[in-house]
Amino acid sequence: MARFSILENVSLILLINLVIITTTTTTVLTNEIITTYQSCSAFHASMEISNDLDYDNSTLTLASTDYGLKIHEKPLAVLEPTSITEISELIKVSNSLCTPFTIAARGQAHSVYGQAMAREGIVVNMTHLNGYRHGKGVVIFRDEKDPWNSYADVGGEQVWDDVLNAALEYGLTPLSFTDSLGTSVGGTLVNAGIGAQVFKFGPQIANVYELDVITGKGDLKTCSAEKNSKLFYGVLGGLGQFGIITRARIALGPADFSAYSKDQEYLISLNGRNDNAFDAVEGFLMINQWPNIIDFFPTQDLPRINSLLAQHNILYVLELAKYYDDSTQDQIDQDVERLVMGLKYVPTFKYEKDLLYQNFLHRSESAAAGQGLPGGPKSWLDTFVPGSRISDVNEGVFKNIIFKQNLSANGIILIFPMNRTKWNDKMSVAIPDEEVFYLVSVLQAVTYDTLKIFDDQKNQILKFYKDSGIGIKQYLPRNKTHEEWIEHFGSKWQKFEEAKNKFDPKRILAPGQGIFQLNNKICML
Numbered sequence: 001m002a003r004f005s006i007l008e009n010v011s012l013i014l015l016i017n018l019v020i021i022t023t024t025t026t027t028v029l030t031n032e033i034i035t036t037y038q039s040c041s042a043f044h045a046s047m048e049i050s051n052d053l054d055y056d057n058s059t060l061t062l063a064s065t066d067y068g069l070k071i072h073e074k075p076l077a078v079l080e081p082t083s084i085t086e087i088s089e090l091i092k093v094s095n096s097l098c099t100p101f102t103i104a105a106r107g108q109a110h111s112v113y114g115q116a117m118a119r120e121g122i123v124v125n126m127t128h129l130n131g132y133r134h135g136k137g138v139v140i141f142r143d144e145k146d147p148w149n150s151y152a153d154v155g156g157e158q159v160w161d162d163v164l165n166a167a168l169e170y171g172l173t174p175l176s177f178t179d180s181l182g183t184s185v186g187g188t189l190v191n192a193g194i195g196a197q198v199f200k201f202g203p204q205i206a207n208v209y210e211l212d213v214i215t216g217k218g219d220l221k222t223c224s225a226e227k228n229s230k231l232f233y234g235v236l237g238g239l240g241q242f243g244i245i246t247r248a249r250i251a252l253g254p255a256d257f258s259a260y261s262k263d264q265e266y267l268i269s270l271n272g273r274n275d276n277a278f279d280a281v282e283g284f285l286m287i288n289q290w291p292n293i294i295d296f297f298p299t300q301d302l303p304r305i306n307s308l309l310a311q312h313n314i315l316y317v318l319e320l321a322k323y324y325d326d327s328t329q330d331q332i333d334q335d336v337e338r339l340v341m342g343l344k345y346v347p348t349f350k351y352e353k354d355l356l357y358q359n360f361l362h363r364s365e366s367a368a369a370g371q372g373l374p375g376g377p378k379s380w381l382d383t384f385v386p387g388s389r390i391s392d393v394n395e396g397v398f399k400n401i402i403f404k405q406n407l408s409a410n411g412i413i414l415i416f417p418m419n420r421t422k423w424n425d426k427m428s429v430a431i432p433d434e435e436v437f438y439l440v441s442v443l444q445a446v447t448y449d450t451l452k453i454f455d456d457q458k459n460q461i462l463k464f465y466k467d468s469g470i471g472i473k474q475y476l477p478r479n480k481t482h483e484e485w486i487e488h489f490g491s492k493w494q495k496f497e498e499a500k501n502k503f504d505p506k507r508i509l510a511p512g513q514g515i516f517q518l519n520n521k522i523c524m525l
């Protein structure tokens with residue numbers, strides 16, 4: 001992702017011009033550079049450097065600007081490297097001079113105090129290496145036996161967003177992030193890279209297996225905890241003082257289900273009526289052996305989606321809607337882009353569709369009708385799950401029961417969170433006692449022959465909830481014993497029963513729920 005313009009070749013003469021227009025001190029430097037070039041056996045390499053030095057005023061201005069917009073230190077030139085050797089050569093040239101020039105690697109310039117600047121020195125625009133990598137700036141190695149042994153070999157100039165996106169395609173993720181994913185790998189590794197996951201995985205620098213570093217002498221060294229360890233530990237958090245990172249081997253782990261649930265919970269945290277947020281947030285699972293009943297995806301993309309599904313067995317899908325009208329139409333694309341920014345989805349699997357409001361609201365019925373549903377008996381289980389236990393449901397229900405049992409049926413698994421604050425505790429409905437809770441619905445249309453198998457599966461799911469102490473509440477609850485109903489309503493049971501006695505003393509209403517028995521003992525004469 002080059003932030004500087006890609007420049008046309010600049011000759012050695014231009015380098016000389018560059019220096020001539022600067023101060024006396026640098027004229028000395030110029031003569032030395034020229035002398036060095038002429039006597040140097042690596043003359044051709046040096047020629048390459050001079051070709052890639054840019055002294056254009058706008059480039060220099062950019063190189064003397066960073067996120068902080070406070071410090072402005074102008075370099076003599078910016079190197080737009082087309083190889084790692086070029087950076088190494090540049091450092092060697094500087095070393096060979098009586099008065100060396102300073103060199104600063106510049107990642108994404110998210111610094112605020114000019115850390116990536118070099119007054120009257122040379123700034124190395126690391127992003128330019130992207131072109132040189134030919135799209136191989138991030139290479140993922142997934143260990144199938146133990147995904148926790150997976151890693152990514154990443155150019156020091158790559159931005160974390162690109163590392164994440166490449167990893168997600170393999171069902172993997174880096175373990176620790178900063179709050180901005182637009183920073184470069186080299187740029188954060190020379191600091192520490194701290195963020196929301198540091199409590200669990202440590203800073204980004206604690207999740208690096210190996211580095212390629214060009215030292216201040218211009219030597220390219222591979223280092224790790226075992227090899228050149230002084231350099232390795234020095235560079236990590238070393239504020240760029242010992243070398244320029246050209247490659248980092250970053251630890252990856254399985255893309256945590258929590259990335260999905262956290263995204264969902266973030267989306268529902270924007271819930272004020274005036275928040276410019278999504279207007280609808282739902283989620284569902286696609287399971288390998290289940291037919292896809294969603295007609296949202298473009299037909300030509302189904303093979304690609306199915307192949308991703310075959311690779312990962314379960315896909316976690318976010319379904320988001322943003323309403324707009326004539327007055328907001330011009331804004332809608334930017335709004336959506338802004339709202340999905342930072343969400344950890346695989347960007348090449350983002351699909352958008354414009355629908356009329358009513359058609360959106362009818363989408364489930366339309367999909368069911370398109371699949372010939374509803375037909376046949378239904379095996380449904382809807383539950384409210386406390387937010388703190390949703391990862392257990394992923395492991396215990398989705399993976400260990402539903403996926404493992406490999407029962408195929410038309411259906412869908414819905415999963416999305418809700419805010420308790422939007423509910424009123426005075427109402428009868430039983431919900432978990434946590435601020436955020438999820439709807440988890442396993443909904444299948446089966447046949448009379450298979451109904452029992454599917455209902456047994458639902459019972460196993462309920463047993464799992466009970467055995468693991470996950471305080472779920474059933475939504476659209478099923479037949480229960482009297483004791484189970486008391487447990488279901490919990491602290492609300494007493495009021496519930498009192499209300500029944502007051503408003504329906506003969507227990508005439510809604511017998512199908514199986515909560516109360518018809519009271520034929522009260523006889524009004």
Ligand SMILES: Cc1cc2nc3c(=O)[nH]c(=O)nc-3n(C[C@H](O)[C@H](O)[C@H](O)COP(=O)(O)OP(=O)(O)OC[C@H]3O[C@@H](n4cnc5c(N)ncnc54)[C@H](O)[C@@H]3O)c2cc1C
Pocket residue numbers: 066067104105106107108109110111112115116117126156157177178179180183184185186187188190191192193194195239240243244245246
């Ligand atoms: C909006 C925002 C949010 C942020 N959030 C966080 C956060 O949550 N956690 C956190 O830890 N930090 C955070 N930061 C700080 C950020 O991580 C650092 O400023 C980081 O250095 C920026 O990376 P960069 O690629 O922009 O580096 P630059 O600003 O380009 O460079 C920073 C330093 O790194 C050196 N450098 C750059 N590339 C290399 C390389 N390949 N090899 C060796 N040295 C190199 C530079 O010479 C310079 O000294 C945030 C910054 C911003 C602007």
